Amino acid sequence: MTAGDDIAIRRKMIRYRAWHRGTREMDLVLGPFADAHVESMDSPALDRLERLMSEEDPALLTWVMGQATPPDSVDRAFLDIVIADHSARTRQ
Template sequence: MTAGEDISVRRKKLRYRAWHRGTKEMDLILGPYADAHTEALDEAGLDRLEALVNEEDPPLLKWVMGQEEPPENIDRGFLAEVIADHSARLAR
């Protein structure tokens, strides 16, 4: 496989994982974000998305809903992008 094929497979896997979380709420937040943005993300961006996808649904949903502050190890800037993307979709 070439490097381009590797990143293509990684993008596909991340989109799948974003849509198959275990809770419908997080599927509907991360899935559309992944569909809209993974093709434009470079390796570093995919790392950021993957780190978020690796989080457990219950705390992640609380962070997205503003019910709890995420811990310091969470990429808050990227989480804010995902939240803004979701809010924009709801406003349509």
């Protein structure tokens, strides 16, 4: 297996996890984001997405919806990218 195969498998797994979160609301935030961006992400960007996806859905949803401020441990810059992507999709 090559490094290219490894990252392709990783991208597939991330896309699957993004669409099968456990809560439909987060599926609809992270699934479309993953579909649109995962194929162009390098390994460090995939790391950032996986770290964000490791957060619990209820907390993550409040951050995406602007109902709560994420803790300092959360990659706010990357979360802002996900939020902007979701906002652009819901405005269409």
